[in-house]
Amino acid sequence: GAGVSQSPSNKVTEKGKDVELRCDPISGHTALYWYRQSLGQGLEFLIYFQGNSAPDKSGLPSDRFSAERTGGSVSTLTIQRTQQEDSAVYLCASSPDYNSYNEQFFGPGTRLTVL
Amino acid sequence: KNEVEQSPQNLTAQEGEFITINCSYSVGISALHWLQQHPGGGIVSLFMLSSGKKKHGRLIATINIQEKHSSLHITASHPRDSAVYICAVEGSQGNLIFGKGTKLSVKP
Numbered sequence: 001g002a003g004v005s006q007s008p009s010n011k012v013t014e015k016g017k018d019v020e021l022r023c024d025p026i027s028g029h030t031a032l033y034w035y036r037q038s039l040g041q042g043l044e045f046l047i048y049f050q051g052n053s054a055p056d057k058s059g060l061p062s063d064r065f066s067a068e069r070t071g072g073s074v075s076t077l078t079i080q081r082t083q084q085e086d087s088a089v090y091l092c093a094s095s096p097d098y099n100s101y102n103e104q105f106f107g108p109g110t111r112l113t114v115l
Numbered sequence: 116k117n118e119v120e121q122s123p124q125n126l127t128a129q130e131g132e133f134i135t136i137n138c139s140y141s142v143g144i145s146a147l148h149w150l151q152q153h154p155g156g157g158i159v160s161l162f163m164l165s166s167g168k169k170k171h172g173r174l175i176a177t178i179n180i181q182e183k184h185s186s187l188h189i190t191a192s193h194p195r196d197s198a199v200y201i202c203a204v205e206g207s208q209g210n211l212i213f214g215k216g217t218k219l220s221v222k223p
Contacts, residue, residue, distance in 0.1 A: 033210060043201065043213040056210065091158065104148070104211065106158040 004107035021077040025094030038088040121214035134189040138202030150201040
C-alpha cells in the first residue's frame with residue numbers, strides 16, 4: 001500500500017516568507033510525527049499528533065512554527081516569517097497509534113531552503 | 116551530554132567485515148529503534164526492540180536494558196550497506212529522541 005507522502009519535495013523561499021509543508025500519513029495511522037534534520041545535524045523531534053490533537057508541542061523551535069491536523073489524516077506544518085536557520089529537511093512519520101512498540105514509517109521529507 | 120550517544124561517528128569497513136555500531140542512552144525508554152538513512156535522505160526503520168535480540172537477514176540488534184545499551188551488527192558487510200545508521204529511543208509520548216548517527220562506508 002501507499003507509504004507516507006510529503007509535499008513539496010523541495011521548497012526554496014525567501015527569508016521572511018511563510019511556508020506550508022504537507023504530510024499524508026499511511027491510511028488508518030492515528031499517530032503522526034514531525035521531525036527535522038538540519039544540515040550536518042541529527043534529527044530532532046518537533047511535534048506529534050494523536051488523531052487531531054497535539055498533546056506535545058514542546059519540540060517546536062519557536063512560535064513561528066505551528067502544525068495542524070484535520071480529519072485525523074493530513075497534517076500541515078507552517079513556518080511563518082522564515083529565517084535562514086529554518087533551512088532543513090522536514091520529515092514526517094506515522095504509526096498505527098501513539099503507544100510505544102509501534103514502528104514509525106517515515107516519509108521522504110521536504111527539503112526547505114531559506115535564502 | 117546527549118541523551119543518546121552513538122559510536123563510532125564514522126566507520127569505514129572492507130566488504131565482508133563484521134560491523135558493530137553502539138548506542139548508549141541515559142533516559143528511561145519503552146523502546147529503542149535502529150534506523151537507516153541512505154544518501155538521498157530516505158529513512159527506513161530497521162528494528163524496534165525493547166528487550167533481547169532481533170535478527171533480520173544480515174542485521175542483528177541487541178539491547179541490554181540494565182546497561183542502557185544497544186548494538187547493531189552487520190554480518191558479511193556489503194557496499195550497499197553504506198548509509199547512516201541512527202539509534203533512537205522513544206520518549207514518553209512515543210516521539211523519538213535521536214542519536215547523531217553513524218556514517219558507515221563499506222569498500223568493495
